[in-house]
Amino acid sequence: TPAQRRAVTARDRHCRFPSCHRLPPWCDVHHIAGWFNDHGPTDVDNLILLCRRHHTLVENTRWTITRQDGGDYRFSHPARGP
Numbered sequence: 001t002p003a004q005r006r007a008v009t010a011r012d013r014h015c016r017f018p019s020c021h022r023l024p025p026w027c028d029v030h031h032i033a034g035w036f037n038d039h040g041p042t043d044v045d046n047l048i049l050l051c052r053r054h055h056t057l058v059e060n061t062r063w064t065i066t067r068q069d070g071g072d073y074r075f076s077h078p079a080r081g082p
Contacts, residue, residue: 004044012049016073017058022051028057031066048073052067 008029015022027049031042048065051059057063062078 002044004047006048007044008049011044011071014049015051015054016048016056017050018075020051020054022053024049027051028055030058031067032067 009024009027013056014020014024022054028051029047030050032046032048033041045067048067058065064076064078065078066074068074
């Protein structure tokens with residue numbers, strides 16, 4: 001929803017992929033646990049801001065994202081691990 005996007009944008013402030021700081025107008029809201037395959041909920045705790053480039057990368061190459069205590073994220077490469 002628009003309210004969820006505003007909440008995720010306020011929390012994340014930019015693309016959360018490592019070393020990327022693309023601003024929210026160029027970002028998508030991504031489900032950490034996918035809603036289709038993993039039945040992940042569409043709630044703010046399961047959403048992350050990713051720029052279009054990194055959103056496509058994560059979707060097409062099976063990167064995994066884990067939300068850590070304290071609100072940070074851990075990205076794991078599909079071939080190399082964390």
